[in-house]
Amino acid sequence: DDGYRLWLRYDRVADESLRATYAAAFTEIALPAPTRPGFSLGSIEAARDELTTGLKGLLGVDLSTVSQPTRDGALLLGTAVRSPELAGLVSEADLRAASEEGYVIRPVIFAGKRCVLVLGNRDVGVLYGAFALLRHVQLHEPIAGLNLVSAPRIQRRLLNHWDNLNGFVERGYAGQSLWRWFELPDIVSPRYRDYARACASIGVNGTVLTNVNANALVLTPAYLQKVAALANVFRPYGIRVYLTARFSAPVEIGGLKTADPLDPAVKQWWTDKVAEIYRIIPGFGGFLVKANSEGQPGPQAYGRNHADGANMLADALVPYGGIVMWRAFVYDNNVPADRHTQGFSEFQPLDGQFRSNAIVQVKNGAIDFMPREPFHPLFGAMPQTPLALELQITQEYLGQSMQLAFLGPLFEEVLDADTFRPNAGSTIAKIVDGSVDLHGISVIAGVANIGDDRNWTGHPLAQANWYAYGRLAWDHQLTSAQIANEWTRLTFGNDSAVVQPITSMLLESHEAVVNYSMPLGLHHIMAEGHHYGPGPWVDQAGRADWTSVYYHRADANGVGFDRTKSGSNALAQYAPEIQNLWGNPATTPDNLLLWFHHLPWDYRMKSGRPLWDEIALHYQSGVDTVRTWQKAWATLNGKMDDERFTHVKQLLARQEHDARVWRDACLLYFQQFSKKPLPAGVEPPEHPLDFYKAQQIHFAPGHPGAH
Ligand code: BDP
Structure with a gap:
């Protein structure tokens, strides 16, 4: 199978x-x-x-x-x-x-x-x-x-495909893009319908076909015909098509000299373009825009702000019921003291200035889909603006399609996070579904993990992440345990001897990956560029906030990023209740500790152990957990088809190896600063640190430099 x-x-x-x-x-x-x-x-x-x-x-x-x-x-x-x-x-x-x-x-x-x-x-x-x-x-x-x-609690439940027109999927680990742009619109693969069936079966009702790092060509007539062919397949399945709009499109494909959002010719160009799109693609959903971030063009180049840019597109879309989703994932070369603060600083002051069909799309955390991240401080801080939650289904920082990391618990944790704005109980789910601030529009987005691999997601068990996203987008009150159980039974049958071990693996897996890669609030210490595997030593990467040392700040005194008053004070962007809680290491949850505090290696943890020992034991526990899955999986031999059994067996062996690499590389690296021995129960590293530093992946899937 x-x-x-x-x-x-x-x-x-x-x-x-x-x-x-x-x-x-x-x-x-x-x-x-x-x-x-x-x-x-x-x-x-x-x-x-x-x-x-x-x-x-x-x-x-x-x-x-x-x-x-x-x-x-x-x-x-x-x-x-x-x-x-x-x-x-x-x-x-x-x-x-x-x-x-x-x-x-x-x-x-x-x-x-x-x-x-x-x-x-x-x-x-x-x-x-x-x-x-x-x-x-x-x-x-x-x-x-x-x-x-x-009935769904959120109106627009979208997949965001980071698919390029050349077929390459940015941060996609399951082959090439599903959309065969060269063949379209003449050849319409039956696979498009199966995609639509799968999406509709979990309630996904919109799809952004193209990468946020956008190419204006998709807005040209020839490509719009291709998009229309896909839209025709998706329409009966209740799925609207959306596109990413490159802000400089009026210059690149429109022959204008400027893309200034306040320039009448630019406004007219977008007005005409949108009219053309709706003529070709009835029911088109709208635009997703990444602007003034990571080199993408945007209104700031013309001295305008995000609201100016978003509103110009919103005005063009409003006659047709279209929306614009404007991303808050922004950072650029004016690096503030802490990249954590930039999205909030640029967007929060614009609250109230966006049109009613303009939505600000916010990643779940302020840095970038880290294995675990505190919720983004914008949630709850822009009551007059509908905010879309952007989750990452593709496992950019969670082992990609080589490692099992079921994201139901992560999504649930994000949705249930209490922002305390305007008051206790104002969870992200309630802000996003519009019930806290009574918005008429609500959007959730998941960056897709799907490609043209025969099994869609590369790792057979990663199908569960697509499923979990859709189910939670429909009903954020479902628990990840319910969803894991449902998915396993649908995918592997109802035999409890199969369901029980797989469900347990799924539910343990996200935490296990966190443990062997970035425990206790450590973050952004992965290898550079492709982001697979460890790289705590990365100290040169084009810009400071692409390095690892910027984030972990390990030195002889300790480790972690001080985001309290004595440090970057990013914490000031949260509600006072959160500031009180997370401002003090004693009341910060262990799993976010080093996100907010720089602490000495012998800092006494809630467990009574010194910080160094606790870090080491977390790495070890991640490895141990993967080994228990290998044993559990072995019991399934003969209880399912050989193809899926063997594939997952091989993947788990790879994961066990890669988990050890994470553990050994990170512990050896941090040990240079802690100068402490590994506590009892932690296996000695297999190789010296230089061995791990010398490992290089040259052509990783999903990496923009890989094609
Ligand atoms: C980061 C990815 C990069 C994306 C960017 C984004 O590494 O490939 O383009 O986010 O979300 O996670 O725009």
Whole structure:
């Protein structure tokens, strides 16, 4: 099994009596108000097709489609708007709860038959309902008492692809881009539909096709036709297409002399461009913009600010219902004392100046998707501006597609973080979903981990990260434990001898990677450029804040970045409650300690151990945990297909090796400063420090310099 089917496997239910129960419950598909005239495939038809294929696989039955139920067991699909007689079968409260995109699934009597109703307010709700019902069956859940009502908490649930037009994916570790730009629009790979099915099955409803390090060419007519071909495939699956807009496009492809956002000719150029886009791509979602960061062009080149830039694009998009997502991940050559502070300093003062269809997109932390990072201080600090949360699904700093790091717990930690703004309980989830400041628009974005590898994500278990992102984007109240369990059962079957070990591995894995790479709040100590493996010694890298020494600041006195009043005071950008908590090492959680404090090597930890020992033991524990997974995985031999079994087995062996390299390299490096022996229980390093320093990866996947 090559893993292509992801979590939509639809393998036959092995338990015959269970299968018979399902088969009796689902006998035909009834569409009282089908097909929108003029549309070859709408969301309801996509729902019908998915149910037909899925139930054929699961139950071995061919369901026919009828317009009215002819017997008991009809699956009744429809929307409240177009089938009022179906809406009448459920309460108003249920319909309200299903809101714009959700669904109600429940047994009903209709036309004298016992049916299962899959009702949405809109067509796409029926599609999401179909996937929910198929998931229910795949998880072998009972049909008796079936009652599912669900709606997403965040409106726009996006994947951000960092895909270049040349096919190379920046920070992508699963092959080349899915989008075959050269072939499009003439050749439309069936894979695009499978991508859309997978996204829709977890509620993803938007996709930014192109890299934030943008190429203006995608806005030229020839490329817009290619984009339109993809948009046509995605539309029935409820997925809008978005593009990254290179700020200097008016100069690069428009022949203008300037891209100044206040210049009337520039405004006109974007107004015309947006009109052209909507002519070619109906339902286009809008733009994502990285400006004045890492060399990307932006309004500051013309003495304007981020709001000037964002508003100019927002104005062009507003007649069509489009949005602009303007990224707050900014830093440039005017390095402040601490890069941590720059995003906040540039954006917070602009609160209130953005148009209502301009969203500021903020990474979960202020530095850059570190293995663990405190939440970004902008969350809660811009109450008048809707903020989008940007998560990284691709594992740039978490072992890429070589290492298992299930990100459900990380995403959950971020979503649940309390900003204390305006008061306790104002979590990032509630700020992002708009409930704290009552915004009319809400967005979440995940940087995709998908490429054209046959199994989509390189590491078979990394599929779980795509899944977890979508599920949490739909409902941030789900727990990562629930999601891990669901995904494992969907992907490897319901045998508890398989589910239990895999679920435990998944749930331990993010912390284990943190432990063997950057424990206790250490950060940005990876190898330069490709970011794979350790590099605490990196001290030359073009700019200070690309080095490791800038972040760990190890010296004879200790280690860590002092971000309190005695240091960079980045902490001042957080709410007073957070400042009190994290301003004092004794009340800072261990896992963020060295993010905020520079502490002596013999600093007494909450455990009673000296800091040096604690660091060393964390590195060791990360390695130990990986070894327990190798043992657990061995028990699965014969319980799944050989292909996935062997692939993961090999990956775990590689991970164990790489975890040791992290541990040995970092401990040897820091030992030069601590001058202390390794505590009992920590294995001695295999090689001297110079050996690790000499290791070099020349061509790593996903690295901008690699193509
Ligand atoms: C960093 C990546 C870089 C991205 C940048 C961004 O290393 O490749 O371009 O973030 O998010 O994480 O813009």
